[in-house]
Amino acid sequence: MDDEILLMFQEDTRESLAGVEARLLDIEEAGEDHDPELVHEVFRSAHSIKGSAGFLALDTIRDLSHKIETVLDMMRTQELQPTKGVINVVLGAFDRLGELVEDLAHSNLMDVSDHVQALMALASGSLPPERQQSVTTMRRVAFPDGRTGFEVSEHDLARARVGGNYLYLVEYDLIHDLQRKEQTPFDLLAVLGKSGMVLDCRVDLGAVGDLGQAPANYVPMYLLFACILEPDMVKAVLQVDQERIHTVPVEGEGSTQADPTLTQGSLLSPAAPVLDMEAPLPQEDNSLDPDELAAMEREFDLAMAKQTGGASGDVALGPESEPQAGETVSGEESAPLETIADSPEQEATGFEHQGNGDKGSLLLRGALTIDRAQELKQALLAALDTSKQVDLEFRDVVSVDLAALQLLIAAFQSGKARGIGVSCVGDLGPLLDFARSTGFTSDTVKLYGMESFLPSEA
Amino acid sequence: MSDVTRTGNKAVVTPSRNITAGMTDSLRKELKSLLDEGVTDLTIDFSRVEMLDSVGIGLLIAAHNSLLKEGAVLRLTGVNQDVMGLLSTMRLTSHFSIHSSHPS
Incomplete structure (x- = not known):
């Protein structure tokens, strides 16, 4: 096989599969008290294999990893408990996946029907x-x-x-x-x-x-x-x-x-x-242009107007149409988002907000990713409503993604429009590393007058 | 203009230069003409091709799609490392039959 991309996929997949068995056995041993992060890790392995296999037209690998992913997702959402029987089915499917990966050239012709049926039975049986x-x-x-x-x-x-x-x-x-x-x-x-x-x-x-x-x-x-x-x-x-x-x-x-x-x-x-x-993104680099920033600001202000100005207590920041199907599968309706007025300190967000009218601090924690965009947005809204100067404390932040970066910039722009200062403080390493990787450099900071927002990058 | 070797329903087309926007119209006509004449086993010899641009890639895929309707596969031979890298990155290697050696 002289196809570099296939070899790369094979190598990455071997690496990804290497730790799966041990993690699954740890999950099984711990039973209901298992570490959810272990399930996340195994899920991510299956998800990543599925994505790459889809592009490579490795349909059997894609289908099998997809079914494994479905079962693991149900374990993540606790719709399915990691009993010995469940783990055995998942382990068996991963073993078969490993066999397919070792014979990529013939993998599309290899039979995985027993594993697919067993996984589907687990998935549907738990519903x-x-x-x-x-x-x-x-x-x-x-x-x-x-x-x-x-x-x-x-x-x-x-x-x-x-x-x-x-x-x-x-x-x-x-x-x-x-x-x-x-x-x-x-x-x-x-x-x-x-x-x-x-x-x-x-x-x-x-x-x-x-x-x-x-x-x-x-x-x-x-x-x-x-x-x-x-x-x-x-x-x-x-x-x-x-x-x-x-x-x-x-x-x-x-x-x-x-x-x-x-x-x-x-x-x-x-x-x-x-x-x-209004304007396309720059084609040759990833730096954020003024129109993009303005769009973010409008979006943020719109969300804020909904939060603070609406008479209703239920504010949907997500799709205008409720995700009906999602509700039925998860068994949990999306909780109505509380208005800031109802819950000024945002205790439920996991982000700690302290301060008074003059100066406040929002302690951000962990990985600031798309998964937490809603809660980050709410926490920022709450902080802007409380203080004239908001310090975003990054000492406990481990990573930042683009969605979070957008929200942070939008918070700065919205604050600026309202005469509220927003600054990032503490260990800004993860934030700065990611910002630079998206083209948000010291020049960008100066260009948009954001020195007070990202002082280390000015 | 390409060199064309024809044997029955089999043809080997050797373009005289890089497959880029400036020459794809003529190559397209040559390939189409061969397919219209009943060629179902088509090989493009890349021995004089050092570069392939986006229009060239589009032409290869179009030839592949035409052959697919006849149940045939597009073969590429004499493909150099750079072109092979490009086709591999775009995952076209799984659709075309590609060889770095010259046609026999």
């Missing part, structure tokens, strides 16, 4: 009877031209929407978006994985046409991506033009026709592009 069929009922997400793009189970769609996630169909051009920027699809998948969840990935050679058609110099690669960022914000993470980001409607709202090829399936046509951004 109430009325939801069991969601594991096998498929829906299709169409490409913009109406052709079938992805086939996804109702269960997976619901899982993707849990927590208020939006679902996007995103079109990349392998030539102009990746190859010319010296990025590989793996780089892209890795970056996006930090800000959301890549459900599926597919290269669409059919869209290029044949010799009888007009020449095309693009090769589309589609991603199905779930993310908490709203349609007008998500472009900053996806780094493609707005017209290539399609918001997939919530199940039931966009269904237009039955799909006879799929059991009880229906078509989920991606909606037309939702918003036209």
Whole structure:
């Protein structure tokens, strides 16, 4: 095998699988008292293998890792307990995955049906009877031209929407978006994985046409991506033009026709592009431009207006349409977000806010990632409402992703507009490292007059 | 203009220069003409090709798609390391049959 990318995938997957067995056995031994982080780690392994295999057209590896991922996700959400029987099925499936990875050339022809059935039985068996069929009922997400793009189970769609996630169909051009920027699809998948969840990935050679058609110099690669960022914000993470980001409607709202090829399936046509951004992102670098910052500021102010000005106590910062399917699968309705007025100290956020009218401090902790964007947003809103100078204390922060960086910048811009100072203090290493990696350098800080926000970078 | 060796339904096309925007129209016509004449076993010899641009990649995929309708596979031979790296990065190596050696 002389295919470098396949070899890279094989090597990475071997590495990823190496620690899985020990972790699963630790989980089994601890039973209900297992460390949730261990389950997260094993889940991430399966998820990452699935994503790469999808791009590489290693369909059997993709399908098997996908089913493993589904079961692990149920363990994460405690819908499924890690009993000996459950762990045995997962271990067996991982073992088989390892065999497939050692024979990539023939992996698509190798039989994994026993493992898939056992995993599916675990997944559906752990659900109430009325939801069991969601594991096998498929829906299709169409490409913009109406052709079938992805086939996804109702269960997976619901899982993707849990927590208020939006679902996007995103079109990349392998030539102009990746190859010319010296990025590989793996780089892209890795970056996006930090800000959301890549459900599926597919290269669409059919869209290029044949010799009888007009020449095309693009090769589309589609991603199905779930993310908490709203349609007008998500472009900053996806780094493609707005017209290539399609918001997939919530199940039931966009269904237009039955799909006879799929059991009880229906078509989920991606909606037309939702918003036209005023200015495209810079194509050659990732630095944030003034329009982008202004857009973030507007978004943040809008959220703030909803929070502080609305008469209703229930404020939805997520999709306007509630993620109905997500509620049914998780068994938990998304808790209505409390208004700041109802809970000024935001005790539930995990971020500690102290201070008075003149000066306040918001102690940020752990990994500031897309998963915690909602709570970070609320904590920032609360802090801005309380003090004229807000110090964001970073001493306990271990990492920052793009969603968090956006929120922090939006908080600074909103504060500035209201005469409130916002500064990052403490150990800014993780923040600065990430900011620089996105092109947010000392020049950017000076350009936008943000020296008081990021003093170490000025 | 390319050199073309034809035997029955088999053809080997050797482009005379890099497959880039300036020459793809003529190569497209040559390939299409061969397929229209019933060629189902098509090999493009890259021995004189050092570079491939985005339009060239589009042309190769278009040829692949045309052959696919006939149940055939596009073969590339004499592919140099740079072009191989590009095709590999774009994962086209799983769709085309690619060899670094010259056609037999």
